[in-house]
Amino acid sequence: MYRYDEFDRDFVNARVEEFRDQVARRMSGELADDAFKPLRLMNGVYLQLHAYMLRVAIPYGTMNSRQVRMLAHIARRYDRGYGHFTTRQNIQFNWPALSDIPDILAELATVEMHAIQTSGNCIRNVTSDQFAGAAIDEVADPRPYAEILRQWSTVHPEFSFLPRKFKIAITGAEHDRAAIQFHDIGLHLKKNDKGELGFGFYIGGGQGRTPFVAKKIHDFVPEADLLAYTTAVLRVYNLYGRRDNKYKARIKILVHETGVEELTRQIDEEFARLKGGELTLPEADIKAIAEYFKAPVFLERPEGWESLARWKKADEGFARWVERNVHPHKNPDYASITISLKPIGGIPGDATDAQMDAVADIAEEYGFDEVRVTHEQNLVLPHVALADLEPVYRALTAAGLATANAGFITDIIACPGLDYCALANARSIPLSQEISTRFGSPERQAEIGDLKIKISGCINACGHHHAGHIGLLGVEKKGTELYQITLGGSADEHSSIGEIIGRGFEPEKVTDAIETLIETYLGLRLKPEETFLEAYRRVGPKPFKDALYGASPAEAA
């Protein structure tokens, strides 16, 4: 993974001191609260319902065990003993004191971490495939490019006061695990017919109250032009993106209102001016950054094949966990594993300090010292030998981290909701806990198969409900919480936005409604391998609507 050099260390230390000065000016009253707001946001400090929240950046979700231990330490010392992993592959601490934050940032800096640009109207943490560098279906590792983008976008003098936040995601595999089509810029790293690397360039995807799947504006931008082309997009957006209404300020609205052809023309005109200039990436620099992400040396461990078969036979729980949470690796003697942060009935994405320490220990002993955060709010050990799966499973089980549900109905994405967030209408977390409990038995989950439920407590869609196979959106109607259900959303290479199925449900009736949807699916699927999403795409909303609201279309309105 990337390691700081002296330049990075000088920078991050200077940034901590700059923020310390801003906090001191805020405390003394020299800095007005409204002017302090964008400054604290760009340092990850967010004001929530009950307290300040600190969101720490985990660039493209990659950490080493030392960094994971630091997060555990911060949870213990400055918070209430836990942290919350987010859909941007970051971690949030919900209860720090504002006056402690400069010290927390200084502690983070000692392990090469920071909270820069995890909030605010700037370029946010660049996200990527959690299996990057390990995945069997990858053309090239996307993380070197994510790192180059991270560096380039850090405290950018021109793009720190954009109309709205700006999110970039990058995948290096055909199967998109980074949801690039729901990002302001989505990058699909690929090879052209000459074998050169470049990017399928998407812009204008996003969720929120007006969801859009991104538009592809170029099939192949050469890797050397990554920063020049991205600059052209950002400059056009900074100049012309709407600033009169924060709900219309994302680039997706600019794309929609200007038209993708005209906007692409403007971007290309600016790119023509920048092409070949000082933003052009020299091959040597790309290589030097890529060197940091070189795969570890994988010794041959073929004995794992035989042991794995034996362990699976001996322990049904282990077999289930392997079935769901262990993923193919480039090297056949190895695997990537998902550490579920979705215990049955638990809070999606939360980890205690002890759990984080346990993950750090396991990664150090069995996982080449690497941990990833997924945008689905789980953790990943990208490189584990098959021969080590059993001890890893035992250690995870001891830490309460071996739930065998990756990609199942209980692997729910949920926003923090009304329990933490000042914007929310609804309590996403208790609802996700109820659903998880209802469908939590291993047999039930296995019967239902792959299914993504995503819950947002308000229209801002932090829980990605638009992209859920089943999406739940908390709305407020006449002072009561209601949940609207959407079906058929997806965030992979065949992205789609879920369709609202009908009127909303009271919180206590949502889980029953989901049960009805599940029973309907189980009744109409052609075979057990036909997933919920495939079945929905085949039959459309009608059978589900009829099951929920009765056959009369008038009643369903």
Added chain:
Amino acid sequence: MTRIWTEKGGFAANDPYVIETEERQAGEGEIALLPLEDFLTKAAESNDANLAVVLKPADDVRRLEPFIGRIALVAVTFPAFNDGRGFSQAVWLREKVGFTGSLRAVGDVLLDLIPHMLRTGFDSLAITNPVAIARLEAGNLPGIAEHYQPSVKPAAAGAAYSWRRRG
């Protein structure tokens, strides 16, 4: 009280540029900062040099191009601390339109924006905020010497990679 600061000379005792209002017109030895439309009219109707123009965030800087050699100063307005269009206007003025005269930030010029302004091509600031004035007087500007991207202001190469700058 608004004060004018330049990168070269610090706080200026006498600044000739005036944003005209009903009460305040440019007098002898002073230069009016004209809004874009007024400027374009005046520039087209005369051969005057030493003109000055004040831009609003939505103004298209490319419209200045035909007259660029006759402009002594362009003022770019920051209507609020969170409106960053002026940074891109400045970059375009310097890099696309080729403006080499004085570029001034006016409006909500707050201390923490100043490092960004200086990097995107501004060399002059109109400042009202007392904290910003005090810190500039003390020569105590915020900002970080390490930069992860080139910008308008020339800077020494940073360590290791082509996109880094220092100073």
